[in-house]
Amino acid sequence: MNALILIVALLFSLSSQAEELVINLPHGSHTLQTTIFLPTKSSKPYPLVIINHGKGDNDADEEPRFRASIASQFFNELGYAVALPMREGFAGSSGWERAEACDMEKTGLLQAESIESAVKYLSTLPYINPERIILVGYSYGGFASLAYASVYKNPNIKAVINFSGGISRRGGGCIWTDELLDAVTSFGKNTDTPSLWIYAENDSLFPEWLAQGMHLRYKLAGGNSALVITPPYSNDGHNLFIDPAGLKIWQDVVEFFLSKV
Numbered sequence: 665m666n667a668l669i670l671i672v673a674l675l676f677s678l679s680s681q682a683e684e685l686v687i688n689l690p691h692g693s694h695t696l697q698t699t700i701f702l703p704t705k706s707s708k709p710y711p712l713v714i715i716n717h718g719k720g721d722n723d724a725d726e727e728p729r730f731r732a733s734i735a736s737q738f739f740n741e742l743g744y745a746v747a748l749p750m751r752e753g754f755a756g757s758s759g760w761e762r763a764e765a766c767d768m769e770k771t772g773l774l775q776a777e778s779i780e781s782a783v784k785y786l787s788t789l790p791y792i793n794p795e796r797i798i799l800v801g802y803s804y805g806g807f808a809s810l811a812y813a814s815v816y817k818n819p820n821i822k823a824v825i826n827f828s829g830g831i832s833r834r835g836g837g838c839i840w841t842d843e844l845l846d847a848v849t850s851f852g853k854n855t856d857t858p859s860l861w862i863y864a865e866n867d868s869l870f871p872e873w874l875a876q877g878m879h880l881r882y883k884l885a886g887g888n889s890a891l892v893i894t895p896p897y898s899n900d901g902h903n904l905f906i907d908p909a910g911l912k913i914w915q916d917v918v919e920f921f922l923s924k925v
Contacts, residue, residue, distance in 0.1 A: 683701055683702045683703075683704060683740075684699065684700070684701055684731075685699070685700040685701075685702070686698070686699050686700075686729070687700065688756075688757075689749065689781065689782060689785040689786070690781065690785060691752060691757070691759070691777075691778060691781040691782075692781070694752055694757065694758040694759040695757065695758050696749045696750055696751065696752065696757045696778060696781060696782060697729060697749075697750045697754075697755055697756030697757045698747055698748065698749040698750065698782065698786075699729060699730070699731055699747070699748040700745065700746065700747050700748075701736045701737070701740055701745070701746040702740070702745050702791070703740040703741070703743055703744065703745060704740070705741070705743070706743035708790075708791045709790070709791055709792055709793040710743065710744060710745035710791060710792060710793060711743065711744050711745070711793050711796035711797070711798070712744060712745050712746075712747060712786060712787075712792050712793065712794075712796070712797045712798070713739040713744040713745070713746045713747070713797075713798045713799075713800055714746075714747050714748075714749065714779070714782055714783065714786070714797065714798070714799050714800065715730070715732050715735065715736065715739075715746060715747070715748045715800045715801070715802070715805070716748075716749070716751070716779060716799065716800065716801040716802070716804075716805030716806070716808055716809050717730035717732075717748065717750065717751070717754065717802060717803075717804070717805045718730075718802045718803030718804045718805050718806075718828075719754075719761075719803065719804045723761075724753045724754045724755075724760070724761035725753060725754070725755070725760075725761075727750070727754050727755050728755060729748075729750060729755045729756060730748050730750065730755070731748060732748060732802070732905070732906060734906075734908045734911050735800070735905060735906075735911070736748070738911060738915055738918075739800075742919065742922065744798070745791065745792060747782065747786050749778065749779070749781075749782035751775055751778035751779070751805075751808070752777070752778045757778075762774035762775065762777070763775075765833070765838070766833055766838035766839075766840060766843050767843070768807075768831050768833075768840070768843040768844055768846075768847040769811070769843075769846065769847035769850050769851075771831060772807050772808055772810070772811030772831070772847055772851070773811050773814075773815060775804070775807075775808035775811065776808055776809075776811045776812035776815060776816065778808075779799070779808060779809065779812045779816075780812065780816050783797065783816070783818065783821070787820070794820055795820050796820065796822055797818075797820050797821050797822065798821075798822055798823050798824075798825065798922065798925075799812060799813065799821060799823070799824045799825070800824075800825045800827070801824070801825070801826055801827065801829055802827045802828060802829075802905045802906065803827070803828050803829060803830065803869070803902065804829075804830075804831060805829070806826035806827050806828060806829020806830070806861075807826075807829040807830050807831055807847075809824045809825075809826060809829070810824060810826055810829060810848065810851045810855075810859065810882075811847075811851055812824075813851070813855040813857040813859070814850065814851040814852075814853075814854040814855045815854065821857055822857075822858075822925045823857065823858045823859060823860070823921070823922070823925040824857055824858075824859040824860075825859070825860045825862070825918060825921070826859055826860065826861045826862070827862050827863075827904065827905035827914075828862070828863055828864070828867055828869070828870060828901070828902050828904065828905060829861070829870075830844055830869065830870045830874075830878065831844065832869045832870070841874060844874070844878060845877060845878060845881050848878045848879075848881055848882045848885075848887075849881040849882065849884075849885045850885070851882060851885075851887065852881065852882035852883060852884070852885035852886055852887030852889070853885040853886050853887075855886075855887060855888075856886075856888055857888070858888045858889070858925050859887065859888065859889040859890075860889070860890055860892070860917070860918070860921045861875070861878075861879050861889060861890065861891045861892065862891075862892045862894065862904070862905075862914055862917070862918075863875035863891070863892075863893055863894070863901070863904075864893070864894045864895075864896060864897040864901020864902070864904045865893055865894065865895055865896045865897075865901060866896035866897065866900065866901040867900070867901040867902045867904075868900045868901070868902050869902050870902070872893055875891065875893060876891070876893070879891040890921075892914075892917055894913050894914070897910060897913065898910075
């Protein structure tokens with residue numbers, strides 16, 4: 665009986681995830697493990713949202729595959745296909761995490777190379793509309809998405825949505841906040857892609873004063889962007905994007921922003 669229940673549960677699980685695909689897309693001599701969620705209520709070809717992941721306390725290769733299931737479902741319901749590529753060295757992607765200690769601008773640009781591989785490959789899929797792509801990034805992935813927009817002048821990237829984006833390098837003599845401010849200044853100087861920045865007031869990594877400072881530097885450098893600081897969220901606002909309860913806080917402003925780009 666227990667075995668039968670287990671089999672039924674497994675079949676139910678598989679059937680309920682019928683719209684979830686996992687592929688390995690090419691990235692030079694490496695491959696990037698990528699999750700794809702396809703909408704069920706709109707017609708092909710689908711516009712595309714690419715969600716770029718953050719990084720926890722684990723080594724990159726020990727990070728779990730990022731699914732962002734609540735956010736993915738939100739974008740699916742708006743008619744978008746959603747792809748979540750794991751950048752080089754993360755989770756099931758081959759290679760190694762590419763980073764340059766306290767040189768945050770260079771780190772962002774190195775991370776953006778994985779995003780470019782994902783954009784190029786996903787644009788070739790027959791069920792994707794390559795002329796409407798939105799980059800969404802969380803934490804490290806938000807920072808990498810801003811870096812991407814500064815160097816890859818792809819007119820099909822219609823916007824970047826940056827949730828709690830940045831890199832934190834505490835310890836080791838790195839004045840990481842200065843490096844972060846300098847990096848986003850450079851990114852803002854080199855892009856005209858519209859972006860929406862969303863941070864919570866009580867973000868433990870990038871608190872309100874730092875988010876305000878980053879955005880100001882980005883905008884004064886020429887970046888086309890808007891900043892939303894939400895009220896304190898739960899125990900740590902850095903989880904706003906990935907917590908299911910956070911959706912109700914950001915969904916309306918994101919949907920409005922997407923209607924304008």
